[in-house]
Amino acid sequence: MGILVVGSVALDTVKTPFGEVEEALGGSATYFSVAASYFTDVSMVAVVGQDFPEKHINFLKTRKIDLNGLQKAPGKTFRWAGYYDYDLNRANTLKTELNVFETFSPELPGEYKDAEFVFLANIDPVLQRAVLDQINRPRLIAADTMNYWIENKKAELIETLKRVDILTINEAEVRELAGEPNLIKAARSILSLGPKVLIVKRGEYGVLMFNGGSVFSAPAYPLESVFDPTGAGDTFAGGFMGYVASVRDWTDGGLRKALVMGSVMASFNVEDFSLGRIKSLDYKEIETRFRGFKRLAQFEDL
């Protein structure tokens, strides 16, 4: 099997200066899975409530996402509501209703135990470990987290990090987790906690990857129309892991291309609300934008 992702499936109500959506399909596992589905098979472990619209299930099936690990629990689906001002780097939360997500306990169908590639989206680090305990010997484990877990479950998070190969977090979280304002020193400190690779997400400034002694900086794509950044980080992770799993190249050069592929998918995602732009991409569009990133970053030797 391809990639296993554990995370949230949500109904998002989002407002930006450019429009709004109500109870649109969202959640970290959703964005990740849809982005990764362009490159490889994806199996999703998550939970929804009894009110979860059947049309979303049908859509995820059109992307050939394996939903055997998607639990349906009594109660309502996880809901998030928030808004963005012109500074689209910063989400303002209006409402978080955990609902069925509050008691979520990931249980993996038997056939998932041989997953080779695992992405632990931003959930309680204890649950992230509970997932790893149910898997035999994954080749590559990537994980995300957030300031809430750094502040409230740091010891548990550090336990989880010991088992993670690739950590993808944003810039402020890197500084907070390491307790160090200089990003480069903070990155080195995090690499000493377990992960071999640290990917630093910087929103409209792109992505930095620390891989042992190598540092790679990928730009963000200059877009005239950014409508909604919700899910950009998970879409990035989906493109990144999906590409790695499909080409099976985890050399530094391979990871660099995968990082750009993640950035490609994230750049599409922010061009529309919810999954509007990434729900039905053409692979040619993806290749064309990858070449756009190449032109954007390219310069000759002296």
Next chain:
Amino acid sequence: MGILVVGSVALDTVKTPFGEVEEALGGSATYFSVAASYFTDVSMVAVVGQDFPEKHINFLKTRKIDLNGLQKAPGKTFRWAGYYDYDLNRANTLKTELNVFETFSPELPGEYKDAEFVFLANIDPVLQRAVLDQINRPRLIAADTMNYWIENKKAELIETLKRVDILTINEAEVRELAGEPNLIKAARSILSLGPKVLIVKRGEYGVLMFNGGSVFSAPAYPLESVFDPTGAGDTFAGGFMGYVASVRDWTDGGLRKALVMGSVMASFNVEDFSLGRIKSLDYKEIETRFRGFKRLAQFEDL
């Protein structure tokens, strides 16, 4: 002759979390000239007071900077005092004493009239035009400005921009000058005012260049020790223009290499207070760091 720069020479008192200096050599024309001096001849048009230490004059002469256009006026030299917190992207001004700079009127020695490359550092846009009026037919005119002129002399600034080939300003200034929050739209709007090339300085996030339809993103160099960002923008411009003037290549590919060279020089500058790091670089160090930028930004095609 090589490059003509007009701007300020200052005595800076700067405090950062990593140390402080008092009345150290600074000013836009100083940083620019020293950076450019590694690549080509530079002539400086600026003003100092009678209190300006002779040791600074001697230092500038060791960099072979032509000081025939450096006026010595009755009164005191321009002084700036400020501090930076851990967010080194943001300077906090404590004191600005314009002194002799208040009545500065750039007068070019006769031999400067044939300058081929001109950099108008951040001064009153009226004075920037007064410099251009004294020059015959420069091949390339680059200019910097700041929020103060955008807010207080916008019409004059727009007059100056009509005569400028390359504008180098920071990200917030791009948005403010264009009155548009989206950076890409703002850049296009500024390119319609006259400049053929817009260079957007983004501090620790690197530099973006808009050159007609081409966009280039250069990363910033990941540094473990950033001591003082004062002068980074002018050092960048000095490396950029110095390299352009030395290789005489203003194709898009040539400007991209020059942009990286500017970033190389700026990355050295922030590693020490005042001109501590860039006062005596070895050209080999410069080449080595250029290759470091190449490794930092490099990825393969699909």
